[in-house]
Amino acid sequence: MKRTIAIACDHGGYALKEEIKSRFSDVDWNDLGCDSTDSVDYPDFGKKMADAIATGEAPQGVLICGTGIGISIEANRNPAVRCGLCTDTTMARLTRQHNDANVLALGARIVGGELAFDIVDVFLNTEFEGGRHQKRIDKLS
Ligand code: RB5
Numbered sequence: 673m674k675r676t677i678a679i680a681c682d683h684g685g686y687a688l689k690e691e692i693k694s695r696f697s698d699v700d701w702n703d704l705g706c707d708s709t710d711s712v713d714y715p716d717f718g719k720k721m722a723d724a725i726a727t728g729e730a731p732q733g734v735l736i737c738g739t740g741i742g743i744s745i746e747a748n749r750n751p752a753v754r755c756g757l758c759t760d761t762t763m764a765r766l767t768r769q770h771n772d773a774n775v776l777a778l779g780a781r782i783v784g785g786e787l788a789f790d791i792v793d794v795f796l797n798t799e800f801e802g803g804r805h806q807k808r809i810d811k812l813s
């Protein structure tokens with residue numbers, strides 16, 4: 673069965689969002705927009721993602737804006753979200769192993785296609801290590 677993963681972006685992330693959906697065709701992408709390169713506001717899409725995670729509509733998600741910064745700031749305002757902004761595969765591995773990140777943020781103007789694909793692949797296929805990391809997550813407020 674395909675895994676359901678939410679995905680959302682602003683106009684700066686639209687092209688990369690479409691590329692990621694094509695590249696990972698084994699994923700059931702729950703696309704929360706945006707739907708074109710027309711200018712939009714990243715907080716609207718960070719919030720859509722946060723709501724999808726908080727309600728259980730999707731267990732994990734991928735967010736993309738120009739830098740990944742603004743959209744991750746918005747998503748992390750919701751206590752249900754642990755969004756890790758990653759610029760390499762080591763960060764993607766560690767944000768899953770140590771932070772149990774449920775949302776990955778990417779900056780489309782920062783990471784190119786192949787690197788972005790590798791980051792998504794690592795994020796989606798790395799497990800949380802638990803143990804000492806769980807009590808730290810429990811302290812997040
Ligand atoms: C949009 O121009 C840009 O500000 C946005 O994609 C993002 O980089 C914000 O953090």
